[in-house]
Amino acid sequence: MPEPLNIGLAGLGNVGAGVVKLLARNADLIARRAGRPITITAVSARDRNRDRGADLSSYTWVDDAAELSQRDDVDVVVELVGGSDGPALTLARHTLQAGKSFVTANKAMLAHHGLDLAQLAETKGAALKYEAAVAGGIPVIKALSEGMAANSINRVYGLLNGTCNYILTRMETERLDFAVVLAEAQAAGYAESDPSFDIDGIDTAHKLSILAALAFGARIDFAAVAVQGIRAVELADIDQAAALGFRIKLVGLAEHDGATLFQRVHPALVPHGHPLAAASGALNAVAAEGDFVGRLFFQGRGAGEGPTASAVVADLIDIARGIQGPAFGMPVASLTALPPADAATRRGRYYLRLTVADRPGVLAELTAALRDHGVSIESLLQRGHSSAGDALVVMVTHTATEAQVLASLAQMERSDAVTDAPVMMHILDF
Structure with missing residues (x-):
């Protein structure tokens, strides 16, 4: 039996618990696909006593997540803590500096520090994987970096935030005002108590900047993303758009014209016949257009315990197989600093x-x-x-x-x- 790939897991919220459950439930299948077992050896979270619906008794508990990067019984660290800086960034740097591979679902950290982390990973010969950071269980990162690797991509766009799509869908189908739907979404757990990152488009902008880097071989430029959220969308707009043959969606759009990079998050009117218009509720959807492959379209659950855990474990399987590659599809030195397009x-x-x-x-x-x-x-x-x-x-x-x-x-x-x-x-x- 080959040696297992030993995992240190930081963060035991819904997604972290989902990773634990998935690795336990599908252990045999994962081992056969990975070529060796994938085993959690150590975990870290803020509250040891919280019931997470998963058996954690066989894992070593570490109070300081940064210690995971230094343990001899940890080959790969999975970070599900969140936040662009703070403990998550410290853990990422310590892990890669130690020459260990790092898997994350943290789009904010990648949008702000992804290039530095990718450079460190290259220097140390480690993998930096983040399929779960964009569109949850939809394998759009792998599609852009591998499946479309031979194509010149000119456009990538889509619905990258399930909370906004849920709100706009309910406004349309139930004819409810924005404030009413937002309050109900918060009560049901679909929206945070402070929903600003979602409804003001910041979450979508983080993800869009990552997709743009992958699609166009560009250096991440989050600051250049023009962002407009959905606070100003009224029921009257929903109704008028429908009368004109459109649905309103929060769209993240990145385009490369060969010289400049356009990046924008904004509410847009999408024709009823467009595949994005059919993505309802909390679904995510992404389209990418390549010169040889044409338009590819991906749709699915963009968040939640199951889909995000699935993406995390898919990255672990790649690492277990020895599949590494540069984080953004090409070495950091080959990424181009594209000037922003004139809107x-x-x-x-x-x-x-x-x-x-x-x-x-x-x-x-x-x-x-x-x-x-x-x-x-x-x-x-x-x-x-x-x-x-x-x-x-x-x-x-x-x-x-x-x-x-x-x-x-x-x-x-x-x-x-x-x-x-x-x-x-x-x-x-x-």
């Missing part, structure tokens, strides 16, 4: 929602603002009124640059007929 010159169609005084001449004033900046209107709807009695006007533009549309909105906002800040959303046309 102002991007062309597309736009959804505009305005709250205006219900009086004669207002529509003419709005359309004049668009005309003045060279933007033409594809469709215009005026349906219902706000609680204050103002009219809601929705317009979809023909293709225009972002600069033209923003200039039009700025002109509209200067009008005393516009009683609330306009809302602009992009339309997904690919």
Whole structure:
């Protein structure tokens, strides 16, 4: 019998407990696929006495997670603590410095420190694996770094946050306001007590920056991701989008034009016929477009005990097989620092929602603002009124640059007929 791969596990929340259960339940199958047993030898978490629904009695308990990296009976450390800095980063550095492989689900740490950790892993001949960090159980990291390795990829995009997708789906299907759905999601455990990272798009931005590095051979540039969350999305937008043949989704989009890198997280109108539109509830979905393979689409559960544990153990199986490779698909020295693309010159169609005084001449004033900046209107709807009695006007533009549309909105906002800040959303046309 080959020697087992011995694991030190830091973090015993839902995902950590899921890893314990998965390795125990499928031990024989995993050993056959990995070529040797994968065994947990030591664990670390804040509370020794919490019931995690798994038998931990045979494992050595370590109070300081950083000690896992120095133990002789640990070959690989799995980090499920979370946080971009602090104990998780310390553990990552100590583990790789010791020449041991490191598996993590920590997208925030990778978005901020991934290049440094990847360089350290290369220097020490260790593996840095993170399939669980993006889209949970969906094997999108492996797809980009291995399955599409021969392709020039020009675009990767998708729904990368289950909480936002859950909220927007319930708003649409049950016709509920954003605040109501958010409160119920928090009560049910689908959203954190402080949901800012999810609903403000930060979580999606972390994941998008990692996907962009893998897809385009780029150095991670989280600071260059333009981020807009879903707080401003109202039930009226959901309804109007549906009337126009769209669903509103929080989309993370990265594009490489050969010279620059565009990265944005934003609510977008997705046509009903697009595969992203069919991903409902807490599902994640990712699309990647390669020059030879075309568009590949992945959908599944992006979070939770089972899917995330599955991705963690898949990484462990790779390490047990001796499959290593550079963390971001190529050596860090080969990654390119791509300059950010100029969003102002991007062309597309736009959804505009305005709250205006219900009086004669207002529509003419709005359309004049668009005309003045060279933007033409594809469709215009005026349906219902706000609680204050103002009219809601929705317009979809023909293709225009972002600069033209923003200039039009700025002109509209200067009008005393516009009683609330306009809302602009992009339309997904690919």
